[in-house]
Amino acid sequence: MSTSLFVATKNEGKVKEFTAFFQERGIEVKSLLDLEEDIDVLEDGDTFEDNAIKKAETIGKKIGQIVISDDSGLEVDALDGRPGVYSARYAGQEKNDAANNAKLLKELEGISDNNRTAQFVCVIAVYIPGQETRTIRGTCKGIIATAPRGNSGFGYDPVFYLPHLKKTMAELSREEKNKLSHRANAMLLLQQQWDKWSL
Template sequence: MKEIFIATRNSGKVKEFEAFFQERGLQVKSLLDLPDEIDVVEDGKTFEDNAIKKAETIGKRIGMPVLADDSGLEVDALQGAPGIYSARFAGPKKDDGENNQKLLRELENVRDEDRTARFVCALAIFFPNGKVQTVRGTCEGKIGYELMGAHGFGYDPLFKIPNSEQTMAQLEKHEKNKISHRAKALLALADHWDDWAATNK
């Protein structure tokens, strides 16, 4: 295996995964390298379902190993919502500001101790032999009462880090990358990668 394909058009995500795979001698390509778009309807019931569907659909189309991720926010007081609908919580526009305002409204009367939540990242890797492997990373925290911080994206300005009054959006990128759900998913991937790469050629 000399190349791996990342199922995203997000250049920031590509760089995060690039660092991981280049250390393992793999060249990274992404949807940004394809002349035509490949649309995958994310209609699964879990983060893993959606990541697997993206990895399989694209992998079968291009015939090479593909890594796909699906991630979002689970809020305990909302029975796990917004979950897989995190990006379109307030509607199909996928507007971060509107999503955050809706989350604040939904939690308006919820006490601080009941505002527990977690970011979740599921990674799925499709191998050309048809096998798919998945790992998951989570980052626990609480939902604050107001937006704080200018870094990050999505729900980062509302997501308070455990044992801290800071939100994810108040962290510098290198700090966030040590504790984020995606960082933890990559650590889990690192634990399995050598075995998976050797047995799924």
């Protein structure tokens, strides 16, 4: 089995998370930050799985090694799962967290707390040359608040309320968030499966 793998991201935080896990297994982690060539993959799938798989396979086949990618976003039950794969650009083509949150809250005006249920989703795809690409889905359930609260995190964190903690995701410390987020849950599932998959 390869002693190195590639994480399809330029997000240094994600790279650190994956590095911490794979270092224990003697596997070197590299990312898009290590490539001279800029590989851009159009994420035009209908599901998080579609986008994660496309990114992992496109880059994996190009560089010929194990590639891990992820796609994530917010699904709101009262909106039939929207914004979903369009989470990052829900209010327009330019990524704008405040505008996305404002549009979401506008669409949920008049909806009772009981019907404001939602979940953050993170899908991790693992491409291993010669094998079928696998995916793992991690989630974090909550409800959409009626107004933003908190200054930490990013994206929809200020409006994603966790009833059992009585806080929004943006009111959590980084340590708290990293224990219960959708990405943390997906990473935990990846850890449970990795040794089986990499035989």
